[in-house]
Amino acid sequence: MRKLVYVILTTMAVALVGCVTINVYFPEAAAQKAADQFIGSVLDKAGTAEKPAAKEPPPAPKSDAGHPSAMLLDLLIPAAQAAETPDFRVHTSATDAIHARMNQRIGGILGQLLDSGAVGFTHDGMVAMRDAAKVPLSQRAQANAAVADENRDRVALYREIAVANNHPEWEAQIRAAFAKTWIEKAHAGWYYQNAAGAWQKK
Template structure:
């Protein structure tokens, strides 16, 4: 009888594992928070620099979590990631991200801000920048302006890719880019240009 019980429990465990689907959803709220912090410090220089959205310093809850049922504990042992996979954190603080941040901050202060203020350059709908009206840049400075745009776009592409890879989800890159694209536009200052979803230029 005891042997039969063990067999039944083993079969039940196998069935449970077969039924569990681990879905790691893109952490949209965490990505939005990361974008706000990153872009805010690049454009405004205010607040903390890039940091992980995982709140590791949060105080411990006053009440301990309720005891888990044996069946749930068994499932956690069988599929350790199942419990945590539903609400993933987003890792943002890496040496590569910090280096990109620092380059973008210096570039913004030295050249990109003036190009945005003049209307020569604007934010695109896909998280990049583009030359909107080259005539607003003196002919002698256009080569440097184009180099600034190219360098900025190179860093932005690297940023989105690095955040996705740092979280072991390269497939998130497009979603991270989309989140940052919207946030760049939200942080745009009055008078700056940006593209709508169709690619048309609008002035904030």
């Protein structure tokens, strides 16, 4: 009996340590979801497609409440679920202000530059002038300022999200998640850089 108790306690300790370790790592799925939502709300002006109706959940299995192994699982599963779906913070007063400025630019000069092909999304989560000849000489200073402002906000956004999640060291990984989504959500006809840095048209 004492051996069984020892095995159960050892299993619990290992499982709990594993859960704590999981929380230390960068929550890639949560960051990608946050990037999808943030960027989608900046770029997508049209309404989203209607979602299919949710399926009925399968019937719950019979309860083994009271059994020692069931009690152990009841203790461990909530902790494991919390580790799998961390609370990833994106909205702060700073990121909301950045979001508003990005919306204004994408609805104005930056959107026009992307539509014309003068500017494109880089593979590292920024924007860059791709073909200055597509911008009239009288508007180039304004276009360059818009690109610089957008890049300044993007750098600040990635840093702010990392800090808001109490992990400044995640900044590069957050930037990578956002870089992927900027390109994935780019409108048809817009330019983006592939991993090698070559420009491609969506």
